[in-house]
Amino acid sequence: MTQASICTIGDEILIGQIIDTNSSHISRALNSAGIRVTRMLSVGDDHDTIVNSLKTELENNSIVIATGGLGPTKDDITKAALAELSGSESFRTDSVQLEIIHDILGSRGLDVLDVNIAQAEVPDKCEVIPNRLGTAPIMVFRFPEAMFGHKATLYSLPGVPFEALGALDDILEDIRRHNPVSDICHRTVMTFGVAESALAKMIAPWEEALPEGMHLAYLPNALTGVRLRLSMYGEGNMEKEESMINSELAKLSVMLGDIIWSDRDDTMQECIGRMLASAGKTMSAAESCTGGMISSMMTSVPGSSEYYLGSVTSYANSVKTGVLCVPEETISSHGAVSQECVAAMAEGVRKLTGSDFSVATSGISGPGWGTNEKPVGTVWIGVSSDKGTETFMMRFKGDRKRNTEHFAAHALNFLRQKISKELNICQQVFKTIKL
Amino acid sequence: MTQASICTIGDEILIGQIIDTNSSHISRALNSAGIRVTRMLSVGDDHDTIVNSLKTELENNSIVIATGGLGPTKDDITKAALAELSGSESFRTDSVQLEIIHDILGSRGLDVLDVNIAQAEVPDKCEVIPNRLGTAPIMVFRFPEAMFGHKATLYSLPGVPFEALGALDDILEDIRRHNPVSDICHRTVMTFGVAESALAKMIAPWEEALPEGMHLAYLPNALTGVRLRLSMYGEGNMEKEESMINSELAKLSVMLGDIIWSDRDDTMQECIGRMLASAGKTMSAAESCTGGMISSMMTSVPGSSEYYLGSVTSYANSVKTGVLCVPEETISSHGAVSQECVAAMAEGVRKLTGSDFSVATSGISGPGWGTNEKPVGTVWIGVSSDKGTETFMMRFKGDRKRNTEHFAAHALNFLRQKISKELNICQQVFKTIKL
Numbered sequence: 001m002t003q004a005s006i007c008t009i010g011d012e013i014l015i016g017q018i019i020d021t022n023s024s025h026i027s028r029a030l031n032s033a034g035i036r037v038t039r040m041l042s043v044g045d046d047h048d049t050i051v052n053s054l055k056t057e058l059e060n061n062s063i064v065i066a067t068g069g070l071g072p073t074k075d076d077i078t079k080a081a082l083a084e085l086s087g088s089e090s091f092r093t094d095s096v097q098l099e100i101i102h103d104i105l106g107s108r109g110l111d112v113l114d115v116n117i118a119q120a121e122v123p124d125k126c127e128v129i130p131n132r133l134g135t136a137p138i139m140v141f142r143f144p145e146a147m148f149g150h151k152a153t154l155y156s157l158p159g160v161p162f163e164a165l166g167a168l169d170d171i172l173e174d175i176r177r178h179n180p181v182s183d184i185c186h187r188t189v190m191t192f193g194v195a196e197s198a199l200a201k202m203i204a205p206w207e208e209a210l211p212e213g214m215h216l217a218y219l220p221n222a223l224t225g226v227r228l229r230l231s232m233y234g235e236g237n238m239e240k241e242e243s244m245i246n247s248e249l250a251k252l253s254v255m256l257g258d259i260i261w262s263d264r265d266d267t268m269q270e271c272i273g274r275m276l277a278s279a280g281k282t283m284s285a286a287e288s289c290t291g292g293m294i295s296s297m298m299t300s301v302p303g304s305s306e307y308y309l310g311s312v313t314s315y316a317n318s319v320k321t322g323v324l325c326v327p328e329e330t331i332s333s334h335g336a337v338s339q340e341c342v343a344a345m346a347e348g349v350r351k352l353t354g355s356d357f358s359v360a361t362s363g364i365s366g367p368g369w370g371t372n373e374k375p376v377g378t379v380w381i382g383v384s385s386d387k388g389t390e391t392f393m394m395r396f397k398g399d400r401k402r403n404t405e406h407f408a409a410h411a412l413n414f415l416r417q418k419i420s421k422e423l424n425i426c427q428q429v430f431k432t433i434k435l
Numbered sequence: 436m437t438q439a440s441i442c443t444i445g446d447e448i449l450i451g452q453i454i455d456t457n458s459s460h461i462s463r464a465l466n467s468a469g470i471r472v473t474r475m476l477s478v479g480d481d482h483d484t485i486v487n488s489l490k491t492e493l494e495n496n497s498i499v500i501a502t503g504g505l506g507p508t509k510d511d512i513t514k515a516a517l518a519e520l521s522g523s524e525s526f527r528t529d530s531v532q533l534e535i536i537h538d539i540l541g542s543r544g545l546d547v548l549d550v551n552i553a554q555a556e557v558p559d560k561c562e563v564i565p566n567r568l569g570t571a572p573i574m575v576f577r578f579p580e581a582m583f584g585h586k587a588t589l590y591s592l593p594g595v596p597f598e599a600l601g602a603l604d605d606i607l608e609d610i611r612r613h614n615p616v617s618d619i620c621h622r623t624v625m626t627f628g629v630a631e632s633a634l635a636k637m638i639a640p641w642e643e644a645l646p647e648g649m650h651l652a653y654l655p656n657a658l659t660g661v662r663l664r665l666s667m668y669g670e671g672n673m674e675k676e677e678s679m680i681n682s683e684l685a686k687l688s689v690m691l692g693d694i695i696w697s698d699r700d701d702t703m704q705e706c707i708g709r710m711l712a713s714a715g716k717t718m719s720a721a722e723s724c725t726g727g728m729i730s731s732m733m734t735s736v737p738g739s740s741e742y743y744l745g746s747v748t749s750y751a752n753s754v755k756t757g758v759l760c761v762p763e764e765t766i767s768s769h770g771a772v773s774q775e776c777v778a779a780m781a782e783g784v785r786k787l788t789g790s791d792f793s794v795a796t797s798g799i800s801g802p803g804w805g806t807n808e809k810p811v812g813t814v815w816i817g818v819s820s821d822k823g824t825e826t827f828m829m830r831f832k833g834d835r836k837r838n839t840e841h842f843a844a845h846a847l848n849f850l851r852q853k854i855s856k857e858l859n860i861c862q863q864v865f866k867t868i869k870l
Contacts, residue, residue, distance in 0.1 A: 196506060296728045
């Protein structure tokens with residue numbers, strides 16, 4: 001199986017000033033193309049470190065993808081390191097990339113500076129894949145067997161995530177043309193509401209009886225619950241592996257029932273969106289403690305304007321009463337974090353926007369503001385439709401960010417359950433597979 | 436200078452199913468404690484790979500921090516690998532961690548399973564730092580000089596980010612007790628609105644004249660602009676280095692003027708919050724294309740309820756007219772993505788919530804819905820106070836996520852400028868440093 005390593009370059013990664021998201025996106029793309037990622041590495045902007053690290057990765061992998069250090073400024077030194085690594089003796093200007101540089105800067109009304117023109121220069125021993133989204137070209141270095149004991153290819157991509165990801169299709173096409181590509185079969189189902197260890201106990205007999213070569217992974221996530229991923233690294237018979245995995249997931253589905261909420265690598269907002277769109281229904285949200293997170297999650301899905309009408313973030317009580325028409329007496333008698341308030345918020349936003357469904361949250365994310373009766377981490381969630389309004393109280397023990405995420409995730413989960421029940425839609429195809 | 440490496444363990448990282456955020460947070464903590472992070476590495480759940488990778492890192496660094504693979508399920512195999520690496524011959528149960536396991540599961544109303552009890556077992560050659568946020572203990576392995584050519588310490592942390600970060604204070608205290616710790620001085624200023632390459636040209640003479648040992652890094656970010664970071668790895672005289680860096684930043688401040696919007700590693704929402712809180716003023720938001728992102732960003736700051744009243748996400752036009760009181764004629768004559776509409780939205784939400792300031796967005800994030808006149812990436816932004824309402828039109832060329840981020844960032848930047856001007860507050864201390 002073709003093996004790859006990903007190396008991200010930049011001091012800003014090593015001092016923790018940015019989070020490296022490129023590695024994750026690149027590895028996902030490589031995996032789905034049947035290439036196994038063996039390692040990810042991040043190193044700083046230091047010439048010798050870059051050269052030596054890439055050498056080691058090339059010795060152990062036939063494909064190495066590097067990102068970063070290609071910008072126009074002085075702290076970007078990857079290109080010089082690649083020139084040394086490849087034994088290049090001179091630089092040449094890539095005319096296609098130079099044209100793109102002029103186009104991009106021109107369309108933004110910017111002057112083309114010397115440092116921009118220098119970005120089109122590449123070591124003579126590389127091929128160029130034009131980068132249409134930015135000024136730095138993508139460089140491909142092909143090393144003969146004599147150099148690392150096997151044929152090896154190094155791809156150098158810009159560090160800007162938007163540009164790195166935009167280059168992936170071209171990179172994958174180049175890899176497919178030059179390498180034997182084998183099978184990796186992954187399949188994911190989404191669970192919610194059961195802790196990882198309890199889930200593991202529930203499915204232990206099934207897990208132990210999995211066929212040889214099949215591997216189960218547990219991936220807990222605050223916003224989506226525990227993802228369960230079955231993988232098989234195959235030997236060229238993709239259909240057989242897929243059918244083996246599907247058959248195991250059908251058994252799992254019987255065991256877990258409604259704990260599984262989707263049969264694909266999914267998000268709550270996409271699942272809710274599919275159900276609403278298919279039924280021609282709409283929704284809205286009233287957020288206090290989640291502060292806009294539910295609305296932001298719902299509208300992150302392309303096409304969400306088809307079913308998402310809008311929301312009110314009622315952070316101040318005056319907005320709860322003035323905009324959402326929560327009775328002042330409800331807040332003075334029960335408090336803003338109460339069953340009564342969240343029910344009135346959910347009904348209020350549904351009437352205000354004219355939506356079919358609505359969800360509302362009121363809680364205490366922290367730090368501070370908690371009481372003995374309502375400690376930090378307490379949330380009331382309401383979901384409403386013309387069939388009625390239901391409320392739920394939950395408690396979590398995280399920091400502000402984690403509590404807010406838990407609140408939003410559980411609110412969307414209650415909404416998903418209500419929509420699924422009232423519209424009679426099931427998101428689990430494995431229920432229909434015969435054992 | 437004490438050198439460290441960070442190693443995250445888990446197949447879910449290598450197949451790109453999750454983004455590794457632990458490395459970034461850990462490296463930030465190590466850096467601020469004066470420890471230089473030389474590498475970050477991610478490897479899969481494979482016994483030999485874990486053992487060999489950690490060996491290599493321990494050979495090259497005196498501190499290695501590993502996260503992941505300590506869960507209660509079968510795919511978690513880090514502990515066995517650490518037992519082999521350390522030459523441990525048996526396991527013992529850590530009674531403090533066992534008690535924590537009982538407490539945590541009890542407080543959640545969960546049974547304590549055999550797999551949970553097994554989490555309190557550790558290799559005999561390690562010390563334990565109790566993990567109060569989760570069930571897996573933090574393990575510390577101290578290797579004598581004979582083993583790797585220098586004294587080396589390996590810390591093994593849980594992979595769950597909440598627990599890994601929660602352990603950092605204890606880890607840092609342990610490191611400080613056992614290692615000589617030297618200086619790293621970083622200082623960051625935030626710029627907005629000028630591209631990285633243009634910025635580099637503007638400050639080239641200054642950058643070239645920086646004192647030896649001082650290093651400038653450019654860190655572009657869609658939400659915050661280009662961060663400029665000056666660093667110096669020092670030799671024990673922290674005050675001198677700080678004063679040298681401050682003196683260079685004062686010169687930079689004169690060159691860049693208002694392009695620098697903050698003198699610290701900052702976010703727009705924190706900067707706006709500080710200004711509003713100090714003046715006792717409030718704000719609200721009306722979001723169409725940004726869908727709740729502005730509200731979510733504003734409320735991510737602890738204490739934001741002091742100045743943030745709330746928002747309306749008016750995704751549907753009916754919410755723009757019905758809730759925000761945008762005249763129907765405005766939308767039929769000019770469209771929802773127009774100067775007139777966004778001004779009415781900003782004024783509408785300010786009146787609706789009674790806030791002092793407001794910000795509004797209406798644009799086309801994509802994919803689809805664009806026209807020749809208003810292509811995907813077009814946004815109108817409005818900012819309003821009792822002194823008046825201003826509007827701005829901008830165009831971007833990203834995908835949905837990137838466009839939405841640009842819209843939100845520029846909206847917050849216009850709001851920041853308006854607040855700063857009308858309240859007469861400056862967020863740049865370097866302006867007051869004498870050259």
